[in-house]
Amino acid sequence: MSFLKELLSNHFNNYIRILKSVFTPVVCYGCNTNKISGQNNYLCTSCLMQLPFTDHFERNYINSVHEKFYGRFNIEFGAALIYFSPKSIVGSLIHHYKYRNKKYLGTYFAEMICEKIDTCDFLPQFDLITSIPIHKKKFESRGFNQSTIIAEYISEHINCPVNCSLLIKIFETTSQTRKNRKQRLMNIMDSIAIDEKNIETIKGKHILLVDDTLTTGATIESCGRVLLKNGAKSISIMCISQAV
Numbered sequence: 749m750s751f752l753k754e755l756l757s758n759h760f761n762n763y764i765r766i767l768k769s770v771f772t773p774v775v776c777y778g779c780n781t782n783k784i785s786g787q788n789n790y791l792c793t794s795c796l797m798q799l800p801f802t803d804h805f806e807r808n809y810i811n812s813v814h815e816k817f818y819g820r821f822n823i824e825f826g827a828a829l830i831y832f833s834p835k836s837i838v839g840s841l842i843h844h845y846k847y848r849n850k851k852y853l854g855t856y857f858a859e860m861i862c863e864k865i866d867t868c869d870f871l872p873q874f875d876l877i878t879s880i881p882i883h884k885k886k887f888e889s890r891g892f893n894q895s896t897i898i899a900e901y902i903s904e905h906i907n908c909p910v911n912c913s914l915l916i917k918i919f920e921t922t923s924q925t926r927k928n929r930k931q932r933l934m935n936i937m938d939s940i941a942i943d944e945k946n947i948e949t950i951k952g953k954h955i956l957l958v959d960d961t962l963t964t965g966a967t968i969e970s971c972g973r974v975l976l977k978n979g980a981k982s983i984s985i986m987c988i989s990q991a992v
């Protein structure tokens with residue numbers, strides 16, 4: 749009897765799932781208009797074709813990520829997957845990822861980054877991968893660190909150790925508007941600390957720092973400086989997108 753009940757219940761659940769997919773079709777995360785189909789597909793063909801990929805993994809030159817940190821601190825390798833602007837396909841995708849609880853988009857981005865990594869013939873050897881920390885409260889409300897998901901995926905793909913608890917965001921730095929660049933950096937610098945128990949882990953290491961979107965670069969700079977100050981040998985940067 750219970751078997752029959754379970755069978756009927758499973759059938760019922762499947763019907764509900766089918767009905768839901770008919771009446772609530774999946775809409776493209778890029779344009780929020782066109783319908784999409786297929787598993788693990790979040791963009792319509794039109795949006796997919798328009799993704800503004802960088803050439804950072806294809807050409808070995810002083811790219812816009814290097815330029816961002818020029819005269820601030822040295823980076824060994826720097827690359828972003830795509831260019832970002834707020835009202836764009838990429839802007840919408842990142843918004844869904846970070847603010848609409850679409851955690852699985854992390855894997856989507858990470859897969860694309862790893863495809864680029866596979867074609868990159870000047871990728872240096874990293875000793876350790878870590879991600880930009882977010883404040884505990886933000887982690888609790890979002891449920892995940894958007895950069896950690898990417899860092900862990902890359903780590904597995906290139907078979908490099910990962911430790912995403914090297915750095916800690918001590919306090920939130922939201923109201924930065926009244927501060928100049930130096931004050932903003934000082935404020936962010938103060939908000940990033942190294943977890944004391946990891947100091948030995950980073951000594952003499954070439955560390956790959958992973959972030960979601962590179963804008964002013966102040967947070968990455970702060971993290972990089974903290975790692976270097978505490979004995980890391982060199983820093984490289986990889987992010988999903990770079991603001992244009």
Ligand SMILES: [Zn+2]
Pocket residue numbers: 776777778779780781782791792793794795796
């Ligand atoms: Zn679309």
